[in-house]
Amino acid sequence: MSRAAVRLVDVAEQAGVSLATASRVLNSSRPYGVRADLRARVLEAAEQLGYEPNHHARALAGSASMTIGLVVHDVRDAYFALVAGAVVSAAEEHGLFVTIVNTYRDPEQETKYLRLLRAQRPRAIIVAGSGFRGEAAEPILAELKQFEASGGVVVALGTQHAGHSIDVGNHDGARRLAHSLCDLGHREFAVVTGSAAMNTVADRVEGFRQGLSERGVELGESAVHYGEPTRETGRQAAERFAAARAAGAQVPTCVFGTFDLIAAGLVGGLTQAGIVVPDQVSVAGFGDVPPAADMTPALTTVRLPLEDIGRRAVELALLTEGDRQLVTVEPEVLLRQSTAAPRER
Amino acid sequence: MSRAAVRLVDVAEQAGVSLATASRVLNSSRPYGVRADLRARVLEAAEQLGYEPNHHARALAGSASMTIGLVVHDVRDAYFALVAGAVVSAAEEHGLFVTIVNTYRDPEQETKYLRLLRAQRPRAIIVAGSGFRGEAAEPILAELKQFEASGGVVVALGTQHAGHSIDVGNHDGARRLAHSLCDLGHREFAVVTGSAAMNTVADRVEGFRQGLSERGVELGESAVHYGEPTRETGRQAAERFAAARAAGAQVPTCVFGTFDLIAAGLVGGLTQAGIVVPDQVSVAGFGDVPPAADMTPALTTVRLPLEDIGRRAVELALLTEGDRQLVTVEPEVLLRQSTAAPRER
DNA sequence: CTGAAAGCGCTTACAG
DNA sequence: CTGAAAGCGCTTACAG
Numbered sequence A, B: 001m002s003r004a005a006v007r008l009v010d011v012a013e014q015a016g017v018s019l020a021t022a023s024r025v026l027n028s029s030r031p032y033g034v035r036a037d038l039r040a041r042v043l044e045a046a047e048q049l050g051y052e053p054n055h056h057a058r059a060l061a062g063s064a065s066m067t068i069g070l071v072v073h074d075v076r077d078a079y080f081a082l083v084a085g086a087v088v089s090a091a092e093e094h095g096l097f098v099t100i101v102n103t104y105r106d107p108e109q110e111t112k113y114l115r116l117l118r119a120q121r122p123r124a125i126i127v128a129g130s131g132f133r134g135e136a137a138e139p140i141l142a143e144l145k146q147f148e149a150s151g152g153v154v155v156a157l158g159t160q161h162a163g164h165s166i167d168v169g170n171h172d173g174a175r176r177l178a179h180s181l182c183d184l185g186h187r188e189f190a191v192v193t194g195s196a197a198m199n200t201v202a203d204r205v206e207g208f209r210q211g212l213s214e215r216g217v218e219l220g221e222s223a224v225h226y227g228e229p230t231r232e233t234g235r236q237a238a239e240r241f242a243a244a245r246a247a248g249a250q251v252p253t254c255v256f257g258t259f260d261l262i263a264a265g266l267v268g269g270l271t272q273a274g275i276v277v278p279d280q281v282s283v284a285g286f287g288d289v290p291p292a293a294d295m296t297p298a299l300t301t302v303r304l305p306l307e308d309i310g311r312r313a314v315e316l317a318l319l320t321e322g323d324r325q326l327v328t329v330e331p332e333v334l335l336r337q338s339t340a341a342p343r344e345r
Numbered sequence C, D: 001c002t003g004a005a006a007g008c009g010c011t012t013a014c015a016g
Helices: A008-015 A019-026 A036-049 A055-060 A078-093 A107-120 A134-149 A170-184 A199-213 A231-246 A260-272 A290-294 A306-318 B008-015 B019-026 B036-049 B055-060 B078-093 B107-120 B134-149 B170-184 B199-213 B231-246 B260-272 B290-294 B306-318
Strands: A067-072 A097-102 A124-127 A153-157 A164-167 A189-193 A224-226 A254-257 A282-284 A301-303 A326-328 A332-334 B067-072 B097-102 B124-127 B153-157 B164-167 B189-193 B224-226 B254-257 B282-284 B301-303 B326-328 B332-334
Touching: A008 A019, A008 A036, A019 A036, A055 B055, A067 A078, A067 A107, A078 A097, A078 A306, A078 B078, A078 B097, A097 A107, A097 B078, A097 B107, A107 A134, A107 B097, A124 A134, A124 A306, A134 A153, A153 A306, A164 A170, A164 A306, A170 A199, A170 A254, A170 A282, A170 A301, A170 A332, A189 A199, A189 A231, A189 A260, A231 A254, A231 A260, A254 A260, A260 A282, A260 A290, A290 B290, B008 B019, B008 B036, B019 B036, B067 B078, B067 B107, B078 B097, B078 B306, B097 B107, B107 B134, B124 B134, B124 B306, B134 B153, B153 B306, B164 B170, B164 B306, B170 B199, B170 B254, B170 B282, B170 B301, B170 B332, B189 B199, B189 B231, B189 B260, B231 B254, B231 B260, B254 B260, B260 B282, B260 B290
Parallel strands: A067 A097, A067 A124, A124 A153, A153 A164, A164 A326, A189 A224, A189 A254, A254 A282, B067 B097, B067 B124, B124 B153, B153 B164, B164 B326, B189 B224, B189 B254, B254 B282
Antiparallel strands: A097 B097, A301 A332, B301 B332
16 A cells, blocks of 8 residues: 555566566467566466556557547537447457547547557557548648658548548448438438538448439439538428428428438428428438437437447457558448338329 | 647647647646746647647656546446436546546446456446445455545445445435425325435435434334336336226335336326326435426436536545545435325325 | 666755 | 756666
């Protein structure tokens, strides 16, 4: 119960061996390093003293860092919470720790925290944010490159910043969803989505458009409504649809909210306006965030295999050499009660 | 673009000053430490080289660690995601990083990760789990004490393991909820909750019981149903109530699910069994987890001021001396559509 | 197989 | 105000 933490010297002393020997035992490097009796004495001493090696010293002395940096927009967001959970679980299996930073969808914050993260000298940085396009992405990319240049590994989810990347299935998932909806009989669609500057948004919209196109349906640019990835955006869009409908305008039979939250807002807004989902309009989301299955009606959506993604991300993070990898995963379309065949008119 | 990261010597060299001087400038300690021109040169060199100090070296050399350990049951859980988000935000404001570990509601895991966390030498450990009672808690407590003995600070949420603690309001929130429900006219209650071994459960049940008692209503032990904090537990309980009701048994007019998820299951199960909420039975939850407000009917629940809790936790984590603190926060009862005055019989 | 010693990148008394 | 030097707790060639 001394004021300071137990050090390796303390262990070595108690075991009656040199520092080097104690270190070798505790690092379980090669199997035949240390004589059995010495090994036993060291282990016992460590156990007895409750010794826990100082990671800082370890990292400084050259052994690989035990931490992984995880960059998300906000852990409070269900999607990122699931990603974070998967990464933390996978990391724990490898004895690694995960340090989380929130960037709040702000490129400047992202750059700043990436830089601060470098100071921690994590073994790898996993960028789970949706990334940005164009100019905003440049300083971020620069930070990532510098991290790589100093020996760190970068894993990007859903985008190809730098380093390894995992295609989480935004494009492919939206494409498959489009197929399913067309197969249900829909031909007139609208899309309500987040900011065009986000990769996630662009990927989902493009994937959806491609999927429709493969079924012979064109999605015009005017059918895509950009906003924030929030319930409110969905609700407002719903009100506009309802108004247009009341005014006798031609209205889509199916609306795709590219985030479950948007879709939830759409369902709420339409219902409130007296439009029955899915009888009059079908609504689909993306993400399969927990409440999606429990909404009324249960939300048709796309599930990304987040657990799988987390595991793969950590595996890539552990790679010490070799070429950049590009991993793909299989998204899954979940047809539930918020979509149905369109009514004849 | 050398292979290794930029070091302080590199900066000092480029600025033409000694290591010590460079260090002083970059640590912005006392304002009048270094001559202005030297200071400027150091700053410029650092900027130019993209220097970011090595935290490991810093920590080893004696400056306070920049990381906080956060122990949760599972970040995927909405409650913990919100807590984690709040802690990460607050930490970022102080330039600190948060390392998250998941314990999966398992005392052994918790002990293990607490121990591994010690190796990271974080400045503080915030234990956000609901904690355990009795024997299971002992090794956890021992780890925490050892961490404190070696100079770390411990902050416990919702329980008083060791170190500072924040009473997150489980007891008080449930107590206030009981008042509100009694004021609505209810006199017959049932409680559906998680495992009795969890502090959260015990606190909420006890608080609820006390609140009722203060309104002259007694809650018998047989009216409390223990299970898991899941939707399924709620659903099953609902089925039992429905069966009892169909059999003509006396049934409570109001059921309190001590977790929103349980309450959601209760509402779902009751509705499915043809019992209308709140007309026939009122249901209340606890937590105000995001979907709560958007359920149909919207769920009456208790909101804990998680943002506030996160901020206070980080403040306590930063305390370097002084007595243990016990912080209290103000939970809020949110009366929504899932509760109403009981129907006369 | 084992130990003495150098070195990782910083900070901080201690001299000047 | 500034610099040379010791030391933080480890790991790892290098000798033995």
